[in-house]
Amino acid sequence: MEELNPTAYVILGFLDGQPLSGYEIKALVDDSTRFFWAASYGQIYPELRRLAEAGLVEGKSRPQGGRKRTVYRLTAAGRSRLRAWLHEDPSSFELRDEGLLKLFFADAAEGRSAVSTLEAKRRHHEAVVDRLRQIEEQSAGSPASSRQVVLRYGIECNEWMARWCERTARELEAQRGAERRSA
Amino acid sequence: MEELNPTAYVILGFLDGQPLSGYEIKALVDDSTRFFWAASYGQIYPELRRLAEAGLVEGKSRPQGGRKRTVYRLTAAGRSRLRAWLHEDPSSFELRDEGLLKLFFADAAEGRSAVSTLEAKRRHHEAVVDRLRQIEEQSAGSPASSRQVVLRYGIECNEWMARWCERTARELEAQRGAERRSA
């Protein structure tokens, strides 16, 4: 049993429950997992083909009018593969945060670069919070699910990060002020 | 002026202040930026060569005994390039969190998969906190710097994440208990 690439599981996960086209999967990803697991067309379409060859999904032509369209559904093998993966402990966690990197080296830049880096990072996290809150409102009333638990994580975590940036920027400004006065 | 790849700036950043060999840069990365910006030998050595060709760093042979060794230092052009980058707002922030992905799809797995996913994620963040605390102790006493600010971020953020996992796992367990009793 060959290893599946990580993005394959996003596809299997979304196909569990309802059949979807590649286009629909991309739209769902952009509205949900994108903040911790992105996927582009360049991954999704080739991956759907590979999964079909491996017998984990099954594609059927379902044109809408004269517009061709292929809808995929999970096979029994695909479903058990998804479950097996869900029961393994997660192993990978990767972060690439350019703001933290700039902050890390900020001593090398004279001026208020650290503070403006923090402000930009704060704005980023606040924008994510706004976006996730919109999604939360849209799904208000639907039954409680693990998807909403993850959404809460996204909101609360980004709020924490935004507040940290705010607080740290304030501390650095105060420090710079004190240094200027004593100099 | 061609774009530098993002990892180039890690190298420039560490070379600001002291000259280093590729091996030493890798060791520094593993002890600090790794948690939000990793780099492997496969990136560092070719990138040092490219930066030297671009005139941003300068390499000198500094063998240690019979062991060959090349030490790089930042040129004036490299230093101004680093400063220019530090003064731009950070743009990229990427996260790939397999634990969140498994939690997101946990409804598809019967049993307590969500809870054990949360516990594994919690253990991960706790291990990171332990590692960062060790680094913090080693650097205790050295002058306050933006590097320590980032270290505090790493510690506090991972603590927040670990606590969130703990709290959420508790809530899910309580919910499952209630469902079993009412069923």
Added chain:
DNA sequence: GCATGCATGTAAGGAGTTACATGATTCA
């Protein structure tokens, strides 16, 4: 008629990891 959205795909390239190969030095 034109913009927008639905729908599928590929090609090129960037970024990064892993595994491997090589060889000196240090220390137990």
Added chain:
DNA sequence: TGAATCATGTAACTCCTTACATGCATGC
């Protein structure tokens, strides 16, 4: 003598993004 560490590098590969190409449908 052998393990660990210092030191440099490459080749193969995976993963992913971006840009492009194509074409139908819908609604203004």
